[in-house]
Amino acid sequence: MPDIFVFPKKLLDPAVFVDPVPKPVNLEKIFLFQNNAHSARPSAAIKGKRLNAFSTFCEYPQDVSFANQLEDEVILLFLRADLITNVPWIAIVLVALLVPPLVLMLLGTFPFPTLTVSAQTTVILVALYYLVVFGYALGNTINWFYNIGMVTTKRVLDLDVSSVTYKNVASAIISSIADVDYTQRGFFQTFFDFGDVLIQTESKMSNIEFEKVPQPSVVEDIVIKLKEQNPET
Amino acid sequence: MSDFLTGLLHFNISMLVKIPLLLLIGLYIIFVFFMWNQVKSLNKLILIPHSSAQIILVFLAFVQLLIAISLFGIAVVIL
Numbered sequence: 004m005p006d007i008f009v010f011p012k013k014l015l016d017p018a019v020f021v022d023p024v025p026k027p028v029n030l031e032k033i034f035l036f037q038n039n040a041h042s043a044r045p046s047a048a049i050k051g052k053r054l055n056a057f058s059t060f061c062e063y064p065q066d067v068s069f070a071n072q073l074e075d076e077v078i079l080l081f082l083r084a085d086l087i088t089n090v091p092w093i094a095i096v097l098v099a100l101l102v103p104p105l106v107l108m109l110l111g112t113f114p115f116p117t118l119t120v121s122a123q124t125t126v127i128l129v130a131l132y133y134l135v136v137f138g139y140a141l142g143n144t145i146n147w148f149y150n151i152g153m154v155t156t157k158r159v160l161d162l163d164v165s166s167v168t169y170k171n172v173a174s175a176i177i178s179s180i181a182d183v184d185y186t187q188r189g190f191f192q193t194f195f196d197f198g199d200v201l202i203q204t205e206s207k208m209s210n211i212e213f214e215k216v217p218q219p220s221v222v223e224d225i226v227i228k229l230k231e232q233n234p235e236t
Numbered sequence: 237m238s239d240f241l242t243g244l245l246h247f248n249i250s251m252l253v254k255i256p257l258l259l260l261i262g263l264y265i266i267f268v269f270f271m272w273n274q275v276k277s278l279n280k281l282i283l284i285p286h287s288s289a290q291i292i293l294v295f296l297a298f299v300q301l302l303i304a305i306s307l308f309g310i311a312v313v314i315l
Contacts, residue, residue: 056289068283123314124253130307131261134300138268141296145271148293149278164278167270172281 056148059083060217073157080225082152084215085197092143099136103129142166152200152213154225159202161211173211175204177233183226185219202226254315261311265304272297 051065058064064081072078107125120128149164159180163171180202187198198219202211216222275297279290 054284054287056287066285070281120253121250124257127257127307127311127315131257131264134304134307135264138264138271138300141293141300142271145275145278145293145297148289149282151282162281164274167267167274170274170278170281 054081057086059085060221069153069160072155076155076157078153078155079229080152080154080222082154082213082216082222084147084150085195085217087191087195087197088215089143089147092140096136096140099139100133103132150214152211152216154222154229156229159211159226161213173209175202175206175209175211177226177229179204179206180226180230181205183223183230185223187219200226250315254311257315258308258311261304261308265301265308268297268301268304272301 051063052061053065054061054067058081060083061081062079064078067078067081069078107129143166145166146164149162151160151162153160153162156177158174158176160172160174163169163173182203183200185198185200187193187196192198192215195217196219197215197217200213200216200219200222202213204210213219213222272294275294279294282290284290
């Protein structure tokens with residue numbers, strides 16, 4: 004009689020059930036920073052990286068500063084939402100750009116007698132439409148560009164922005180961090196390795212969340228190691 | 237009474253298109269003005285000295301404001 008079920012031998016190995024180890028972080032650089040924290044510049048042994056316009060994950064960013072930055076505070080990590088998160092609104096903009104020519108072509112082919120608009124009105128309407136589409140694209144670019152997360156030698160900062168009226172800066176000192184965890188939901192986040200990092204602080208009101216940032220496991224690791232170096236006083 | 241009715245009959249129907257359009261453009265100008273102000277204040281919050289991206293975003297927001305104001309002027313004239 005043939006075997007109905009044969010237990011796979013590989014399942015006997017406990018290593019099969021262990022979560023994959025995240026990419027190791029070079030923590031020596033972080034410790035060098037902390038030991039040289041009296042100077043705002045990185046030590047000669049460490050070369051900072053220059054940010055470009057599309058940077059989403061930058062360790063030791065050069066020449067970046069922010070309001071209320073302390074003299075001996077050095078930025079260790081600069082984060083933005085992953086570039087792939089911009090694809091939906093870019094697709095909407097590209098489709099929206101094609102709408103007026105299509106509509107005008109359709110109206111030329113199938114004219115509506117009751118809907119006659121003068122040429123001047125058409126020009127103004129089309130110009131306004133393209134202006135609104137441009138405004139939508141610019142607003143989304145501003146939202147992505149200025150929604151920033153930073154990890155410094157002293158604290159973690161989260162800058163949340165809407166393109167028009169909303170701006171929120173949340174920060175928490177390293178020693179007040181209670182817990183750090185990250186989440187990657189769905190195929191795209193797993194495939195492109197981005198996700199949300201939630202930093203819980205002792206105060207209930209000031210949890211910090213870095214949304215859709217690249218390499219969330221690395222971010223979590225860095226914050227945890229910083230926390231170990233800066234225990235509660 | 238008859239003068240009112242006569243005036244009503246001679247009401248320019250194109251004003252029904254012009255006034256809402258001008259209102260729409262006016263509201264959009266206010267929105268873009270707030271956007272430009274927001275970008276300027278954000279550039280004071282985060283400083284990346286050698287990056288031209290911040291300057292470009294402020295410039296684009298300002299250009300958009302200028303274009304919206306110009307469109308308003310053109311709409312007033314040609315409609």
